[in-house]
Amino acid sequence: MDKELKRIITVLTGICILFISLVVYLSYFQIFKAESVKMNSYNKRLWINEEKILRGSIIERNGKILAYSEKDGESYKRFYNHGNLYSHIIGYSYREYGKAGLELEYNNALLNVSDSTTLNELKNIVIPNTEGNTLKLTIDHHLQEYSRKLLNGKKGSIVAMNPITGEVYAMVSLPDFNPSTLKENWNNIVEDENSPLLNRATSGLYTPGSTFKVITTIAAIETTDLDREYECTGSTIIDGYELKDYNGKAHGKLNLEDALVKSCNTYFAEKGVLIGKDKLGEVADRFMVNKKIPFDIPVAKSTFPYKENIGKTDIAASSIGQGKILMTPLNMALIASGIANKGDIVRPVLVKEIISPEGKVIKNNQPQIISRGADIFTANEVKNMMVEGVKRGTSKNASIKNIRVAGKTGTAENTSGKAHAWFIGFAPADNPKIAVAVALEEDGTTGGQTAAPIARNIMIEALNTIK
Template identity: 65%
Template sequence: MNKEVKRMARVLIAMCLLFTSLIVYLSYFQIFTAPKIKNNSFNKRLWIDEENILRGMILDRNGKTLAYSEKTEDSTIRHYNYGSLYSHIIGYSYRDYGKSGLELTYNNELLNLKESTTLKEISKIIKPDGEGNNIKLTLDHELQEIARNSLKGKKGSIVAMNPQNGEIYAMVSQPDFDPNTMKQNWQSIVENPDSPFLNRATSGLYAPGSIFKVVTAVAGLENPNVSKSYDCKGSFTVEGYTLEDYGGKAHGKLGLEEALVKSCNSYFAQLGLQVGRQELGGVSERFMMNKDIPFDLPVKASKFAHGEELKKTDIAASSIGQGKTLVTPLNMAMVASAIGNEGNMVKPILVKEILSSKGHLIKLNDTETISQVTDPLIANQVKNMMVEVVKRGTGTNASIGDIRVAGKTGTAENPTGKSHAWFIGFAPADEPKIAISVILESDGTTGGKTAAPIARQIMIEGLNRIK
């Protein structure tokens, strides 16, 4: 009898373990895996409702139609009115190739779908027809066109945004592709070594070069015990490794402002070593490096290595935006925005409103502060230094008449052998309405020579167009 009881007990325990394992698996699947499968661009269930619901329109901030759907006798056709101009933002929606961009992120909103229940599934069978919602973006169509044209076929990216409310006015990545002709050109796009599908604004990771000195400057000001004076000899050697200043020029005795104005590598390398790995890393993370940036599109996290033991050479290189430091153009536009916004970094917004097919407001995306990068006093100190950069330093090509412009140039070495040209900044400096980041990928030029004039043009157009 005892043997029988023990056998039954073992069976019961085994069944309980199996049942518990099933509950754990289903819970894990429901919480972590199911949403990924549901939103996968190749999930065929995403297409069931497409046959009966007219997909909503995508509009710019002024109501200009950027994408819309049209029903024919045999199917529904999605039209992208401006071809490649919004390919990395709106993306595409094709049964054969899946979805990308906002077409994927806002699929349920564009089809006016909510969490499905049995009753809702039955109602779809009874009444299958319907219209999706429209989404209105923060982008300005004319500024988007100007930004794309200003790249003139170069590889790179431009991000222009409002520093105070986070609205993205223009976001361009080159090269791009035309979603209207994807079926004909799919193979050539996929095989293109320049990666037209890559959204460089949100997913391109680049060495920032000297634009990172803005972050190092904040770290230096937050540490009053570090020396702000330095005698530049044209290079700085640490542990046998020498960092050169641009052209090997010796800047002589200078403080933090003059070092930023002249973009002195030696100064910022030794400043970073004084501040130290942990402090510099902590400031970087307040600027959202090594963190996920909340946005309407997927964003790769910028990287600043400080959670590991670094050599002094690594810290020195990272302090001037080289070494293991990598950033996205979107993140650097947010860095400039935070300095201009008294140290408050706001969440970037691409989709402003969700509207019903009748034009009624369903949802409004509000401004949200996601990080206090530093206190207002230090932010304003760095801002004034950036004004001097544009007024009399490496960023003079970004100056705009009697408007005070704040900015920082960057020329970043990278494995291609040709330097990236960078500019970040904002205007007007005292009450900024537009912040910008520009990168010309492997352009082989300096940021002051090529990226700054582009930033100037976009800032002028943005200030004139957007009120």
């Protein structure tokens, strides 16, 4: 009898363990994984309402239609105007290949349906919607088109935005693809070694080079006991490692402003070691490095692993934007915007309004400060240094006649052997209307040679055309 009772207890214990494991697993799935499963582009539940609802249109800030749907037999067909131009912003929506971009992130809004709960699904059955909402973007079609032409077939990205409101006027990533012909070209697209599906503006992680010296400059200003004077001989030895200035050029006597204007590597490397990794990391974090940037489409985290056990050579390399630092172009645009906006970083925005089928604005994205990068005095000091960089330094190819421009170039070494060319900046410096980040992937040139002139032209065009 005792053996029989032990067997029953063993079986019951096993069943209880299995039952508890199932409850724990389902609870974990519901709490931590439900959202990712719900938003997965291959989730067939996303397509349930597609059959009966005219998917909403997507328009740019001036009302130009970028994407729309029409009845095609028993279902609806999606049309993408302007070929490749908005492939990384709007993305695509295909039953065979899922969804991406705004088509995925704003799927419910475009279908005019509520989140998938039992109550909402019953409501949709009783009072079904037949037409989705329209997305009105902050993008300016002319500037988007103009920016893509300036990239001229190069690999890389351009982000142009209003530093005060956070509105993104242009966001280009090359190589790109044509969402209208995705079915026909899918295999070629996914097999392309240049990764045309990758949105380099939001998910491209690049060594930032000297553009990161803006962060080091802020850290230097905030380190009140730091001696800002320096004698540059063209090279320095840090912990046994020789670090050189560009072409080994000696800059002579420098203060902090001169060092940023001339982009002196040895100055920032030596001062960065004195400042220390924790202070550098703290400032970087305030400018959204190592943090999730809230945006209308997914953004990869920029990274500066300063909390790891890194030595003096790593700190020196990080201080000049080399080593283990990786940044997205969007994050670099936010750094420029934060300095332009007196130290406040505003949430970047792609979707300006959601408009109902009846023409009513049901959601309006207002400016929202997401971080305080620096105080107003520090931001103003760095702004003036960046203005001097355009006047007489490495950023002079970004200068605009009769307009004060603030900017910083970057030439970033990487494992490919071909440097990334960078520029970040804004204009007018004292009343900023446009902030720009240009990243040319493996371009093999300097930021001053190639990225700065592109940024200058975008700033001119934006100031002349965007109201």
